[in-house]
Amino acid sequence: MKEIVRMRFMKTGRAKYISHLDLIRCLQRAVCRAKLPAAYSEGFHPHMQTSFATTLPLGFIGTGELMDLELSEPLPCETVMERLNAVLPEGIRILEAGKGQLAFKKLAYARYTVRIPCEDAAVLHRSFDSFCAQPEIITEKRTKKGGTKEVDLKPMLEVTAVTEQPDALEVELCLPAGSIANLNPMLLLDAWKKQSGAALSAPEISRTELLTEEKQKFF
Numbered sequence: 001m002k003e004i005v006r007m008r009f010m011k012t013g014r015a016k017y018i019s020h021l022d023l024i025r026c027l028q029r030a031v032c033r034a035k036l037p038a039a040y041s042e043g044f045h046p047h048m049q050t051s052f053a054t055t056l057p058l059g060f061i062g063t064g065e066l067m068d069l070e071l072s073e074p075l076p077c078e079t080v081m082e083r084l085n086a087v088l089p090e091g092i093r094i095l096e097a098g099k100g101q102l103a104f105k106k107l108a109y110a111r112y113t114v115r116i117p118c119e120d121a122a123v124l125h126r127s128f129d130s131f132c133a134q135p136e137i138i139t140e141k142r143t144k145k146g147g148t149k150e151v152d153l154k155p156m157l158e159v160t161a162v163t164e165q166p167d168a169l170e171v172e173l174c175l176p177a178g179s180i181a182n183l184n185p186m187l188l189l190d191a192w193k194k195q196s197g198a199a200l201s202a203p204e205i206s207r208t209e210l211l212t213e214e215k216q217k218f219f
Contacts, residue, residue, distance in 0.1 A: 002071060
């Protein structure tokens with residue numbers, strides 16, 4: 001009897017530079033090394049039945065990423081998690097395993113923490129507040145066909161906290177991350193930089209949680 005185990009995992013440290021396709025291969029190889037009874041598709045080229053809630057952009061840290069693994073026979077979720085963690089490389093670790101209640105298409109939002117190194121966080125804070133206070137935040141966004149279109153980021157922007165630190169400004173955001181609407185925080189930072197001329201050197205972006213349409217924890 002087949003079953004699906006949903007796992008929340010993190011991708012940190014040097015692992016943040018692994019592309020999404022390489023991440024899939026990495027996790028699937030780990031499933032094999034852990035000798036888990038993974039289910040495979042039928043046909044001439046069977047592939048392991050795994051799925052991911054959404055792609056994590058290259059260079060982003062993820063601490064609330066979600067993956068489904070279909071098993072050909074039941075196993076305790078704790079066993080699946082323990083076996084995988086024993087063989088996964090540095091920077092990738094399963095944090096939680098269980099039964100998912102929602103299909104990934106129900107994913108709607110994500111929480112992010114953006115840390116921007118700077119010498120004067122107060123000055124950068126004022127610049128960010130002015131940027132967000134605009135009635136519209138118009139910028140260009142690339143389309144799937146390779147072109148560009150103008151979009152207003154203002155309706156999609158929710159700033160939940162801004163913290164001034166001795167050497168950085170830390171911004172917490174809740175942004176659309178579903179199939180209907182999606183806002184990459186880098187697009188927001190690029191628009192801020194273009195409009196204000198702010199020096200945003202090497203921001204560290206972490207996606208901390210995936211949320212439902214009601215902005216509740218997805219898993």
